Amino acid sequence: MSRIHVLRKQTLDELENRVVSGEGIPRYLQPGPFDFLPEQLLEFPHEPQQDAPTLMLEDGRRGRASTDIENALKIYEWLGPMSETEARDERLWAWLAHVPFADYTRSRWPVPTDAKQARDSIFDHWFVYHEGRRSLRRHAIGRLWWAVHLTRAPWEYDDALAPLRKDDPYAYTRMLLGNQEVFFHTLEREFGSNRRILIALLEVIDRFRARRAPTPLVKWLAKEVNLACRYRELDLLPIEELLAFMEAMAALERESTAGT
Template identity: 25%
Template sequence: MKVHFLTENALEALRTNLRGNLRHYADGTNDWIYDYFGADNPFLEFKLDFPSFQLNFNENDDTGTIDIKNAIILYSAMKSLTDTEATDERLWAGMCHYDFWDFLQVRYKVNNPRELIESNIKTRYFFAHGKRRSLFTNPLAKLWWCGRLTYDETRSDPFELTKYVDKYFSSASVPLFSNNYMANKQITVGLLSALKHLEENGYDMTHRKQKLLEATKYLNVLGGTYILDYFTSEEIEEKVIKYMKSLKGASFSTTSVQNEPLTIT
């Protein structure tokens, strides 16, 4: 399967003239793009071939759950991308405007030009923020990077942590992944492993997003003292578990868990 990226000139032209083209983002096809550029083809084939895959969206499903399913599908197929290639706006904007135009139309129920908001289209089809944050606001880049940072080949199911993220994905994917230190996969795996371990052992995760933000805040503070990149995922996991247990008001569903030894096996 071939995917397509936008040329640099085409990307800038579409971004610059977004307001004038806004109504077309409700079109059923992307034919308007070819009409807009005339004889100049705005798309080029990406150099790599990928296994064929399809992204799906069912409006009756939980958004976070279906996004995680699609993250697994997309990352499994496009795992051969390098991190450098996967930070290139031209690739994700190209795929949004070409290969997955139909998917985005269904994903965001875009069918009435009057409902279109320029800032929303900029976020969905381009990089609307700084590069790091945009990787987790662009809907396709977000799927790939979620897979990249949570895939753990040491587990019997390498996507075990990816599936765990669906508990946070709808409301907390941006604060979770857009921190600079979360670009280190070992840190992400360590953090999620800690939260999963705590939850499975009775830690009260009723306010899940709040607990996640508390854990990421702790890593930010820890990063002011230590170079987090030097820690293994196991060390990050142990530090997060210890910190979360120390919080005032931390509670467990069983008393036996409170006395559980900290050492992770």
């Protein structure tokens, strides 16, 4: 059984510096995992119960959103639950992208030919390079684990969400990953790590889904919820009141769109 590792900080810094200089970019265009010496790695505390899964690529070509749900479940099952401190370890995600899932990362997020775009793409999807939640949400593997972590059977983590219990523990994971606009406009926002607000928003989006195309609503509603979080503690509202608040905003957006 292969172990999970993290890169040593010095190794991570060297990788990043080679990308910044441009010297390391050609390696990202070549197939296969990156090679690291044992002294460049540290063992991760969690020992997997099975080998790393094979992640799907649509029709053997570039991976698309249609494979994200299945891949996310595979990643979460393999890595298992982690503390959020462990799950923010940039050294872990860098190793995962460069070793067991290098070909997946390369196929899902092809490296552009333009040098600047290539550097930006590599840092977005192979590293957790920048500060904040956006870097984790853009990482090729980290985004999949976090999507499940925040949405899997949320009523098990927050009793206030009990009224939203579903038969499928991954119902909200499917809502989140089933549409890239939903993923982008929710997890990229400041409230994206707040499970209660995120789940309530996904529930409201799902309720409105049958009535209209979700994309305009998602973008507008996520923006308004994000603004509301700056002056109201939405996560302290009873869940029905929180849902009613979001549904009222969604109705306003629909009315304004209908009038144009």
